[in-house]
Amino acid sequence: MTQNVSITLQNTPDARPITEAISEDNPKAVVANYPSMIKIDCPNRLVIRADSVSKKIGRAWDTQEIHLSLITLSGNIDEDEGQFVLAWK
Numbered sequence: 009m010t011q012n013v014s015i016t017l018q019n020t021p022d023a024r025p026i027t028e029a030i031s032e033d034n035p036k037a038v039v040a041n042y043p044s045m046i047k048i049d050c051p052n053r054l055v056i057r058a059d060s061v062s063k064k065i066g067r068a069w070d071t072q073e074i075h076l077s078l079i080t081l082s083g084n085i086d087e088d089e090g091q092f093v094l095a096w097k
Contacts (some may be wrong), residue, residue: 009053012050013082016047017074018077019041022076030054037054056074
């Protein structure tokens, strides 16, 4: 059975490049834009890669910075310097 993981970010200039990187790295992700938030759902697993976000913003990006834009998430977290992963295990 497929179960979606999700992440919801504030709809701010800081979160938009993160959303773009997520969309490119996770082709099955569905992005819903709302006035104050961006909700992203993805079947089973969603990966946010630090190098992908860094390319979008033009500087080094630490995965811990996701917490500055994070509203909520659904799934188990596996986080290190290179990526932030949501998945159901």
